[in-house]
Amino acid sequence: MAKPGVYHCSISLQALTVFSVLVVLLEDVQGGDKCPSFSCGHLRDVRYPFRRPGDPPGCGAQGYELVCSSSKATIYINTGTYYVTGINYTDSSFWVVDANFNANSCCSLPRWNQGPYTYGFIDSDYYLDLATRAIWACFTNCSRAITNNSMYKAVTCLSGSNSHVYVWVSPDDCVFGDLRSSCGYLAMVPFGDYRYSSDSQQVVENASYADIMGFIKNGFSVQFPINVNGKRTCSEAINICLNNSTRYFKEQISDASILKWAHAYFWSEIHFFNCVNYYRDEGYHCQPKMFLRLQTIVPAINIIKLLIVLCRFILAPLSVLIFLVYKYWKTRISIDVVEKFLRMQQILGPTRYAYTDITAITSHFRDKLGQGGYGSVFKGVLLPGNVHVAVKMLEGNSNCNGEDFISEVSTIGRIHHVNVVHLLGFCSEEMRRALVYEYMPRGSLDKYIFSAEKSFSWDKLIEIALGIARGINYLHQGCEMQILHFDIKPHNILLDSNFVPKVADFGLAKLYPRDKSFVPSRALRGTVGYIAPEMMSRSFGVISSKSDVYSFGMLLLEMAGGRRNADPNAANSSQAYYPSWVYDRLTAQEVCEITPVDDMHELERKLCIVGLWCIQMKSHDRPTMSEVIEMLEGGLDGLQMPSRPFFCDDEHTAVPDSYPLLSELTEIPEEDEISDSYVSRVK
Structure with missing residues (x-):
């Protein structure tokens, strides 16, 4: 059994064929006698073989002459007059109603009291299609009443004491052999159309006399002749x-x-062409140019069908297969690159674990520490020794692809510095990847500097800032290749049990030769609020290690202020952008409406001044991380105020217009979103 969707598609193809053939043959089909169509009564677009009185002899057939009035079209068949109620040119038939039949009478006998038409021909110009394929109403007059026979319907209004009139319906002609011995033939008349369903025929056979009269009032169908006037x-x-x-x-x-389907698709047009050719040989008048059109259009339609079948059943699946192979090939290449790197790394770098080891270390991922953009972080234990670790599982659908995974392993896999988080191991099996770090029990820095209560003294803050600066400086200067982090922020600074800071999360880090003062342009990546201006536009300078300095400067200002640098909900609009506000405080000189700087702690002022130096808009105006360390280790007297940062212009004391622009350019979520570093807040 064919599926509905496929069946409808098949019918659509066949409809395309029929439409194409009709377009090609339109001139020949409509040009039977080169006469225009006309209206007659309620009928519209009446054409050959019908004609009107007075039309030229070549227009239509004489036996199909219609007499037209304002509402009716009348035709004469034999001695009878009929109203034409409809014409169907598709099956070459028209519908007629007996004009002399008294439709208003509740009891009448049809006028067709001639003998039965065995072959169905009315005359040489008409053919009654009901003669052999429709329902007939047969009337008979009997001298005795007929009982126990449901086929005979009594016509009470025409019956008398010694005369009993009956009517029955028959799918064939009313032949005398069907009459009872006490009955005589009275009249017969066709009604309806031969396209009755079996259910409809059953309804007609069980109909009463009144129902049968209603059928007769509706008329019957007459078919166009096979031969009109020869x-x-x-x-x-x-x-x-x-x-x-x-x-x-x-x-x-x-x-x-499948063979039948192939015949249906590709042989239907040939079947049609052979049929037309047969009737052409039988004497049907078809113009040679029309036949030439058929010889052209039939192969063209088959070619179109062949292309449709190829696209649907061969090219489309082949395209999907090629796409899947391509995706697999790309994934395979990514996996192979990672595997090749990891084999080399295994000799010198951290330990490689199997995925089963990772599940055992994390006790089947039971203790979840946090959720980041690259995946989830779980607490685990390494045996022997019961060493606590943090395991970052990289999700397969995250933005962390094979390149980012290699970047993180390669940049910190061989680094051993007190202020850089230590990578203990990793896992890579197909697309399942994990990083195993030393566990930082104090969590990330952001939960301390943004807390309502001051968590650290100023001395401790300076100590933490120096530790972060030394870790970043080691990345820039202490390795064979300089490492640019590109994502310095409080979320990525982790604290051990003694609150020693460690730079973490190297998913965006890149390695570059140390003799290069700048790096090539790259896609903008990082976190809103910490991205250096040159990462957006080269007009601010080139991308270099100074980009990390800018991010560190924004971190220092947040540590000093105990708040985020951009706060649209600040009570005072002038305080919405903290770098601008703190610059105004530091440069204020006896302006009454501005709070004097004397109430600022000396170390707070140092953090702010160093932070303002680091966030200079031009990269060449910023210090290096080595110079930042010297500034933090030195006294406050040796520090000078830097130039006013661009974002701190007088017209931009609130959150600057260019600041929210970062959110449209970056690929990383907002800074207040949960960090993708391996440890979130420790409860």
Whole structure:
């Protein structure tokens, strides 16, 4: 049994064929006698073989002459007068109603009291299609009443004491052999159309006399002749062949066999062409140019169908297969690159674990520490020794691809510095990847500097700032290749049990030769609020280690202020952008409305001044991390105020217009989103 969707597609293809053939043959079909169509009564677009009185002799057939009035079209068949209520050019038939039948009478006898028409021909110009394929109403007069026979319906209004009139319906002609011995033939009349369903025929056979009279009032169908006035038209042959071809198509498509389907798709047009050619040989008048058109259009339609089948069943699956192979190949290459790197790394770098080891270390990922952009972080234990670790599971659908994974392993895999987090191991099996770090029990720095209560003294803050600066400086200067972090922020600074800071999360880090003062332009990446201006536009300078200095400066200002640098909800709009506000405080000189700087702690002022130096808009105006360490270790007297940062212009004391622009350019979530570092807040 064919599926509905496929069946409808098949019917659509066949409809395309029929439409194409009709377009090609339109001139020949409509040009049977080169006469225009006309209106007659309520009928519109009446054409050959019908005509009107007074039309030229070549227009239409004489036996199909219609007498037209304002509301009716009348035709004469034999001695009877009929109203034409509809014309169907598709199956070459028209519908008529007996004009002399008294439709208002509740009891009447049809006028068709002639003998039965065995072959169905009314005359040489008409053919009654009901003669052999429709329902007939047969009237009989009996001398005795008929009982125990449901076929005979009594016509009470026409019956008398010695005369009993009955009517019955028959799918065939009313032949005298069906009459009872006590009955005589009275009249017969056809009604309806041969296209009754079996259910409809059953309703008609069980109908009463009143129902039968209602059927008769509706009229019957008359078919166009095969031969009109001795002229066989090409339109007749085309109609016959189209119907035959459609029937052939439906018969073939109803079978589930592939061979039958192939016949339906590719042989229907050939079937139609052979049919037209047959009727052409039988004397149907078809113009040679029309036949030449058929010889051209039929192969073209088959070619179109072949292309449709190829696209649907071969090219489309092949395209999907090629796409899947390509995706697999790309994934395989990524996995192979990672594997090749890890084999080399295994000799010198951290330990490589199997995925089963990772599940054992984390006790099947039972203790979750946090959730980041690259995956989830779980607490685990390494045996022997019961060493606590943090395991960052990189999700397969995250932004952390093979390149980022290699970057993180390669940058910190061989680094051993007190202020850089230590990578103990990793896992890479297909797309399942994990990083195993030393566990930082105090969590990340952000939960301390942004807390409502001051967590650290100023001395401790300076100590933490120096530790972070030394860790970043080691990345820039202490390795064979300089390492640029590109994502310095409080979330990525982790604290051990003694609150020693460690730089973490190297997913965005890159390695560059130390003799290079700048690095090539790259896609903007990082966290909003900490990205250096040159990462957005080269007009601010080149991307270099000074980009990390800018991020560190923003971190120092947040540590000094105990708040985020951009706070649209600040009570005073002038305080919304903290770098601008603190610059105004530090440069204020006896302005009454501005709080004097004397109430600022000396170390707070140092953090602010160093931070303002680090966030200079031009990269060449910023100090190096070595110079930052000297500034933090030195006294306050040796520090000078830097130039006013661009974002701290007088017209931009609130959050600057260019600041929210970062959120449109960066690929990383907002800074207040949970960090993707391996440890979130420790409860």
